[in-house]
Amino acid sequence: MDIETVLAPVDGSDESLAAAEYGLAVADAYDASVHALYVIGEESTAGLKAGEIEEQEVAAASTAFIDEIRARAGDVPVEQSTTHGFSAARLSQHPGSVILDAAEEVDADFLVVPREPLAGDPTAVIEKATEYVIAYASQPVLSV
Template identity: 55%
Template sequence: MAVMSIEVERVLVPVDGSDESLDAVDYGVAIADRYGAEVHAVYVLGEEVVRAIETDAVDEGEVADDTESFTDTVRETGAAAGVEVVTSIAYGFSTQRKSRHPGSVILDTADAVEADFLVVPREPTSGGPAEVLEKAAEYVLLYASQPVLSV
């Protein structure tokens, strides 16, 4: 029986500020550590936040500061394991394009950063406005061309 091995250079972990996404980061960092890969954590902004930015109800700079605080924690998790973590921010929704939703954003980001493996949070959350990823997990599991770990 032949043993199949995979090469992993970049693990994509979408995050949304929830505890569940931090758990996904832990798994992503462990996988990256195992394969000598890096982690790319994309912070996916939820619909309420995107609408607030688009209508100037909230300052985009404030949102960036809030997400930066969270992604600092993500980078610290990687650093503790000796894994490089790169971060980005993406709008998970659009009032202009119906096809833009968290699942499509995750897959588009995976292609853009050439991710070899995805780790997505899936457990139901409290449903807070910042917690958008549980809605995307099924979509990612169905359509991703990369291996996916749903945690």
């Protein structure tokens, strides 16, 4: 198996951080990089109109979380991006489809996601998408 990019979707939860660590281990074993995709959940944007989200607050939270992943990465290169897991305007946009779209965009060869459900935390977005990702991903998926 040839792996160049491991996609590790995260949402700020302990479970997604643990899954990202597995992604780092896979990337290290295959001399690959990790792309950490911070997925912003519906709970973070509930009740807000478009444009009301404080992008600086979201950026600060996602950057701090990605920095934690980078601190654990050792020599593994880590790239990052941020996306919204839900959309009131697009019913087809949910965490699972967002993760798979991102996997295609970054040309990921392997995905690592936390098992569902773990925390039951309403802000934990990724655990809601795991089953979808496992069912529809064209890449190998490790669920931890």
